[in-house]
Amino acid sequence: MEARVTAHARYTISDIDKRLYGSFLEHLGRAVYTGIYEPDHPSADENGMRRDVIDLVRDLDTPICRYPGGNFVSAYNWEDGIGPRDERPTRLDLAWHTSESNHVGIHEFADWADSANTEMMLAVNLGSRGLDAARNLVEYVNHSGGSYWSDLRRKNGRAEPWDVKLWCLGNEMDGPWQVGHKSADEYGHLANETAKAIRAFDDKLELVVCGSSHSNMPTFPQWEATVLEHTYEQVDYISLHMYFENYEKNTAEYLALPEKLDRYIGTVGGVIDYVKGKKRAKNDVRISFDEWNVWYHERKQDAERMKTWGWPHAPVLLEDIYNFEDVLQVGCILNTFIRRSDLVRIACIAQLVNVIAPIMTAPGGPAWKQTIYYPFQFASRYGRGTxxxxxxACGSYNADVAANVSYLDIAGVHDGDAGTLTFFAVNRNGEEPMDISLSLEGFGSAKSVEHTLIKHDDLEATNTRLNPDNVKPEAQTGAKIAGNSIHVSVPAYSYSMITVQL
Known part of the structure; x- marks a missing residue:
């Protein structure tokens, strides 16, 4: 099979906000406890955080991390996570039917984020709580001193404010499963009043209002329209979430799902434009896609387990073991975000450690990279620029979710500072290899080309504690430069990163 791709220096989509490669940590399962935090681990730092995990997160180069939820935040009292650790209360978490020790709170997470070279993206509870708790948290986190909450922070050991810029106004408030679920009008009114209070403290902060939990919600896209009519001039982003499943074990249909993602983004973009026009607003609202990932391997089984297990602390929960097929899916998702980077400015892979995550840990033992670690790392590190x-031009196939799905899923990024073009390419054809011809127009001459490939003959191949490198990238030698064109051959069902030095 052949594919022809043309990249022109003048035909661009948008600059890419580096926060497109954000991450997410929720107090869920082992994401925090024995994930990032394990005081007795041989690699633990002075704060009890696992250095081996910090190193893997730093290698991902993820610029933001959303915290503390997720469903967890909708019944969370942030005050439980401050002060002396031995005096913090244990609470029952209604979202995941577990107990929460509160040994990790805002101070510990902030120290971890600093060590992991990432910035905090904090969520406030608009489920069981509201405006007052939200404004108090913002004051605690961001005010220098001389007020009740900022002086309490100083008493608790942090003299300087953290100056967090990005704040989420609740989580998935359209979902009936959410503690404190509200109608669009109820939530829109509360979110607007909370945003006004936060902006009264600091009008430079960036605020994210809740959009739909997924595009199959019966309230989508009316939810977005109603919520934005309440909040448009007070917020900067509307959040979207989507998880990808392959219960039917149909790879072609599975890899076509990013077409649905693209439509989801496009529809919400249209709603944003409609509300902006209706309100005659001058500001722009963009999309924060702050939960996305493959999630189905353990989902149904664990939903049943949760019904019978009481209230365990940090149980094994939703620890999907990703395979090579999921590499292809994550590559396609990231390519969609790059191609929609004019609208999607922020995105967060959910989650970062152990729980549907690219990083896995064993309590007291090693940490390792899941298969999906690599496409996320490549996009995060090399997908910066324009x-x-x-x-x-490529052959296509028809799927239930969309017609004419291209066998080649590809995104391109120009980094002017580094003088590189980087292409992320997924061959969605499981039967044939693909010869890709990349024509470069207006960039000058190509000096060199590198091709990195992720390929495994078994779609179900995984990385495990005993075999952590089963699926990993390999440098290739066959890419060629011919005039202003690059020629690369890729195998069936494969992920490639093609880097051109100009």
């Missing part, structure tokens, strides 16, 4: 509007 997204290119590529012209792609």
């Amino acid at each position: 997204a290119l509007q590529l012209d792609v």
Whole structure:
């Protein structure tokens, strides 16, 4: 099979906000306890955080981390996580039917984020609580001193404010499963009043209002329209969430799901434009896609387990073991975000450690990279710059979710500072290899080309504690430069990163 791709220096989509490669940590399962925090671990630092995990997170180069939820935040009292650790209360978490020790709170997470070279993206509880708790948390986190909450922070050991810029106004408030679920009007009114209070403290902060939990919600997209009519001029982003499943074990249909993601983003973009026009607003609202990942391997089984296990602390929960097929899916998802980077400015892989995550840990033992670690790392590290509007000519197939799904899923990024073009390419054809011809127009001459491939003959191949490198990237030698064109051959069902030095 052949594919022809043209990249032109003048045909661009948008600059890419580095926060497109954000992450997420929730107090859920072992994401925090024995994930990032394990005081008795041989690698633990002075704060009890696992250095081996910190090193893997730093290698991902994820610029933001959303915290503390997620469903968890909708019944969370942030005050439980401050002060002397031995005086903090244990609470029952209604979202995941577990007990929460509160040994990790805002101070511990902030120290971890600093060590992991990432910035905090904090969520406030608009489920069981509201405006007052939210404004108090913002004051505690961001005010220098001389007020009740800022002086309490100083008493608790942090003299300087953390100056967190990005704040989420609740989580998935359209979902009936959410503690404190509200109608669009109820939530829109509360979110607007909370946003006004936060902006009265600091009008430079960036605020994210809740959109739909997924595009199959019966209230989508009316939810977005109603909520934005309440909040448009007070917020900067509307959040979207989507998880990808393959219960039917149909790879072609599975890899077509990013077409649904693209439509989801496009529909919400249209709603944003509609509300902006209706309100005659001058500000722009963009999308924060702050939960996304593959999630189905352990989902149904663990939903049943949760019904019978009482209230355990940090149980094994939703620890999906990702395979090579999921590498292809995550690559396609990230490519969609790059191609939609004019609208999607922030995105967060959910989650970061152990719980549907690219990083796994064993209590007292090693940490290792799941298969999906690599496409996320490649996009995060090398997908910075300007997204290119590529012209792609390739064969296609029809799927239930969409017609004419291109066998080649590709995104291109121009990094002017580094003088590179980077292409992320997924061959969605499981039967045939693909010869890709990349025509480069207006960039000058190509000096060199590198091709990195992720390929495994078994779609179900995984990385485990005993075999952590079963699926990993390999440098290739076959890519060629011919004039202003690059020629690369890729195998069936494969993920490639093609880097051109200009």
